Amino acid sequence: MKIYHSPNSPFVRKVMVVAHELDLAGRIERLPSAVGPVRRDATVRRDNPLGQVPTFIADDGAVLYDSRVICEYLDALGGGSFFGSGAARWRNLTDAALGDGLLGAALLARYEAMLRPETLRWADWSRGQLEKVVDVVDRVEEMELGARLDIGTVTVACGLGYLDFRFPDLDWRAGRPRATAWYAGFAQRPSMMATAPAG
Structure with a gap:
C-alpha cells in the first residue's frame, strides 16, 4: 500500500x-x-x-x-470499528463531517493569509472561515466525547491539532475546559504523537 x-x-x-x-x-x-x-x-x-x-x-x-x-x-x-453501525455510525460520520468542516475552513483561511497576494486578500472571507472554526470548537465543547475512538473523534482531534499548529493565536482552549481536557488526553495516544506535524 x-x-x-x-x-x-x-x-x-x-x-x-x-x-x-x-x-x-x-x-x-x-x-x-x-x-x-x-x-x-x-x-x-x-x-x-x-x-x-x-x-x-x-x-x-x-x-x-x-x-x-x-x-x-x-x-x-x-477489522476495525471506526465507523460503527446503526445509530453509532451516523453519529460518527456526522462528527467526522464536523471535523472535516473545521479543517476545510481553517485551510481556506490559511490559504487566504499565506498564498493570496496581500493586495488581493479579503478580510471578510477570512473572518467568515474562522467564524466557522470557532462555531465548531464551541460545538465540540458541548459534545460527550468521553473515551470514544472512532472516525468522528479522530477527525475532530486532528482538527484541533491543526489549529494548534497553524493558528496558535486563535487560542481555541479559552473558555472551553471540556474540549481542552478531552483533547489533552486524546493527543497522548501513540497514534496522535506519531503523526504530529513536523513544523
Whole structure:
C-alpha cells in the first residue's frame, strides 16, 4: 500500500492515525508530494485528477481518495470499528463531517493569509472561515466525547491539532475546559504523537 502525503496535512494525519490504531501504518509506503492549490503536483494528478493528498494506492492497484474513503478502506482491511453501525455510525460520520468542516475552513483561511497576494486578500472571507472554526470548537465543547475512538473523534482531534499548529493565536482552549481536557488526553495516544506535524 502507498500514500501520497504531506507531513503537515491534517487530512493525511487523519488517515495515518487510523492506520496506526489498526496496526497498518508499517505496511503503507509514504510517497512524497508537492501538492498545493495553485501549483499542482503532476505525479499525484496522474492517480487523482484533483491532485490532492491523501491519495492512496491499495495493494491491488486501486486508487482511493479522499481521507474519509481511505479511512473506511483501512477500517475494513484492519477489522476495525471506526465507523460503527446503526445509530453509532451516523453519529460518527456526522462528527467526522464536523471535523472535516473545521479543517476545510481553517485551510481556506490559511490559504487566504499565506498564498493570496496581500493586495488581493479579503478580510471578510477570512473572518467568515474562522467564524466557522470557532462555531465548531464551541460545538465540540458541548459534545460527550468521553473515551470514544472512532472516525468522528479522530477527525475532530486532528482538527484541533491543526489549529494548534497553524493558528496558535486563535487560542481555541479559552473558555472551553471540556474540549481542552478531552483533547489533552486524546493527543497522548501513540497514534496522535506519531503523526504530529513536523513544523
